[in-house]
Amino acid sequence: MGSMEEVLTCPMCRDLFGPGYPLPCGHSFCPNCVWDIWGQTQGSSSIRGRFACPQCQEDQAVVACDCCPEENGEAGSACSAVKSCLRCEVSLCEQHLQPHLQCPAYSTHLLVDPLMDMSHRRCPAHREVFRYYCLDDREYICADCILEGSHAQHQVKGLRNLQEDYKVSVQSLFNQAEDKMKSGARILQEHEKSSSNLIGSFVADDSQMVRLGSALQAQVDILVEALKNVNEQERQLAFSRLEEDLGRTKGGLEQTESAHRYLGSLLQETDPFLLIWAFQSEHSKLVADLTSPLFTPGQPSMNKKRILEHVEQKYREFISETLRCLIELKRDLLSSPLTLDTNSAHQLLSVSDDQLSVKRLKSRLPHTDHPDRFDHWSQVVTNQTFSSGTHYWELEAEGFWDIAVTYHSIDRKGKEGTAFGCNKVSWSLSSMTESLRRGTTERKHISLLRCAEADWRSRWTMPPDRSPSQRWGHQPPCSPCTSSAPTSLSPCAWASASINQSSTARSPSSGKHD
Structure with missing residues (x-):
């Protein structure tokens, strides 16, 4: 039992392991230690990438050629070996290697990097070179081991054949690793691009928030200034009333003082004829002045009710402008530009470099064939798809065009069943001269919407709770609605002039955006 534990104990980490990794020298190690040593060896330039046994390796000197003559009994005068032949069990320099490379008799000999000691590559029982490998026992064996029958009924392969088999597996894993590296690099690039976009x-x-803050502050300043103006106007009106009342009060007092002075002068008059004449001539006027009531001004005050009415009006204007700023912010934050899929664009369509606009050409572009490319109709779909949520699209178009929503599974090749709005997987809004036509496969249901200008700017919404196989309608511009399509939908276009895709926006309550 103790010897079995010793055999199954890794000489490096001293842990027990199952089927180990036997090396040509006969030593076995646990997989973790083998991989650790392999990584360290690959990082060492002095070992030139060779895998040396961690247990029996010694300081490696230059491997000398076994066929070079020794001068003065010194082995150091021999040339350095470039290969070792496992069949001949010799190390060969560049010159003595040529027969192995040129003579057909040596074609079956296995050449490896120079080995300092090849004794570990011989069977300890038969002193023969290992030429086979037992897959069941996972150990190297020689021809005599096979003849003795110790590996009967075992799966045995020659080292060269096993090497070729493993090379196929390694090549497959290498290709897999290479593909995974490319995918990882692509994912990293996309992530870095997404990070940059984020x-x-x-x-x-931040800029939008600053603009919103500036806009709101401007509206607050406008409101405060308006309220100050209202208050100032009411103050001016109150001052005007005060001055008017003061003038009337002073006028009444001056009139009474004038009558008082006149009557006082009559009392001082000594001529009876003059007194009688003066009194009779001014009597009625004096009586009217003295019997008329004095003007009594009211309590000075401002018209608070009118001030509140003005304040309420200005505040409503402030709220309206604030909501407008918030709506613009919401639009900016939730908007997302749609990009056109160049792989789907027909050869008569030219997609702009920013992939935001498309126009029809007179001659075909030399596009390479692609499974997603439309080959009959001048159509293109977007890269983005939508499986749920509330969305609308804004675009600028001129000429003859179709704006459509389609399932991604729409056929791309041929004429039949591939035109937008002419099948059960798409719906389109079409321009016909100066009119708009909406339709699906039910062409008998056609509605014409008058278009006032050839250059038309449209806001278009995905209809609610409808699939493309049902009749959809052109929705009012300000009422985006919810789509419950069973699979993702792609906005798309057919063009005979030009279309500029502005953006897509969604409400805060919208669902997943694919």
């Missing part, structure tokens, strides 16, 4: 959106969001 950082850019952070900066844009």
